[in-house]
Amino acid sequence: MFAPQNADLHCHSTVSDGLLSPTELVQRAHAHGVDLLALTDHDELGGLAEARAEAEACGMRFVDGVEVSVSYCDQTVHIVGLGIAPGSDVLRSGLDHVREGREGRAQRIGEELAKIGIRGTYEGAAKFADNPELISRAHFARYLVEIGIARDTASVFDHYLVRGKPGFVDHEWATLKDALDWIHASGGVAVIAHPGRYRLLGAEMKALFELFTDLGGEGVEVVTSAHTPQMRDQFATMARRYKLLASRASDFHGPGESAVDIGRAEALPPDLIPVWTRLV
Numbered sequence: 105m106f107a108p109q110n111a112d113l114h115c116h117s118t119v120s121d122g123l124l125s126p127t128e129l130v131q132r133a134h135a136h137g138v139d140l141l142a143l144t145d146h147d148e149l150g151g152l153a154e155a156r157a158e159a160e161a162c163g164m165r166f167v168d169g170v171e172v173s174v175s176y177c178d179q180t181v182h183i184v185g186l187g188i189a190p191g192s193d194v195l196r197s198g199l200d201h202v203r204e205g206r207e208g209r210a211q212r213i214g215e216e217l218a219k220i221g222i223r224g225t226y227e228g229a230a231k232f233a234d235n236p237e238l239i240s241r242a243h244f245a246r247y248l249v250e251i252g253i254a255r256d257t258a259s260v261f262d263h264y265l266v267r268g269k270p271g272f273v274d275h276e277w278a279t280l281k282d283a284l285d286w287i288h289a290s291g292g293v294a295v296i297a298h299p300g301r302y303r304l305l306g307a308e309m310k311a312l313f314e315l316f317t318d319l320g321g322e323g324v325e326v327v328t329s330a331h332t333p334q335m336r337d338q339f340a341t342m343a344r345r346y347k348l349l350a351s352r353a354s355d356f357h358g359p360g361e362s363a364v365d366i367g368r369a370e371a372l373p374p375d376l377i378p379v380w381t382r383l384v
């Protein structure tokens with residue numbers, strides 16, 4: 105069986121909120137020694153064909169993926185689908201529905217920021233998005249950096265775009281059940297993305313893992329750029345407890361913006377069963 109030496113199972117292209125085209129992203133992954141790559145744009149499959157073609161040209165294994173936005177306990181939770189079939193009607197129509205809400209949400213973010221005197225941000229953010237259906241807070245962050253509101257995108261998030269800050273608006277994404285149903289209907293495996301990022305109480309996190317496993321979810325990102333070493337250990341324990349497969353991911357968005365480059369995340373704890381055993 106193929107055993108990858110450097111699997112990276114979560115990253116973004118310009119099709120959602122990444123800075124590199126699918127081709128450029130695959131070339132960078134190849135240059136960094138990645139031998140199994142999944143492209144997981146937010147709520148969209150449009151980059152997969154180009155990425156797969158380039159991966160094949162480079163002789164690199166490629167997994168079709170997606171990162172689905174979900175609402176859970178007043179939080180946005182991300183579920184990565186790996187090994188999905190891009191032609192699946194169930195998955196495509198589910199994602200169409202999730203994307204429908206993004207543009208209106210972005211307009212509301214613009215209105216909220218205008219209330220504190222920062223005007224024109226919807227139009228500004230839209231310039232950074234290839235597709236208005238996929239406009240994201242990351243595009244607002246880039247625009248706010250461009251106009252000098254903050255020095256980097258991380259501080260824009262901290263001061264303007266997270267719950268409790270002036271540019272945050274509530275939004276209803278997919279349900280956890282819908283996301284898992286769509287991923288499974290398309291033949292994929294479902295993975296909880298960057299669980300350390302969610303502001304959930306201990307009991308809520310436990311309930312998330314219980315509901316996820318009850319719904320047939322298969323994996324969890326143990327190693328991801330969003331995790332501190334403590335979070336990595338915490339979610340390695342959760343993977344063992346809930347018998348989940350472990351994923352390794354950079355969640356790379358672009359050079360200069362992402363703390364961990366593509367293919368440069370640390371290794372998984374050796375006793376965990378990697379999710380790629382289900383993919384290759």
Ligand code: AMP
Nearest residue numbers: 121146239240241242257258261262357
């Ligand atoms: P959205 O899907 O519009 O809510 O945007 C979420 C995206 O914003 C994530 O996928 C990241 O790319 C980015 N993001 C979220 N939180 C942060 C943060 N604290 N710092 C930098 N980027 C972030």
Ligand code: MN
Nearest residue numbers: 116121242357
């Ligand atoms: Mn993103």
Ligand code: MN
Nearest residue numbers: 171182297298
């Ligand atoms: Mn995410």
Ligand code: MN
Nearest residue numbers: 114116171355
């Ligand atoms: Mn991501």
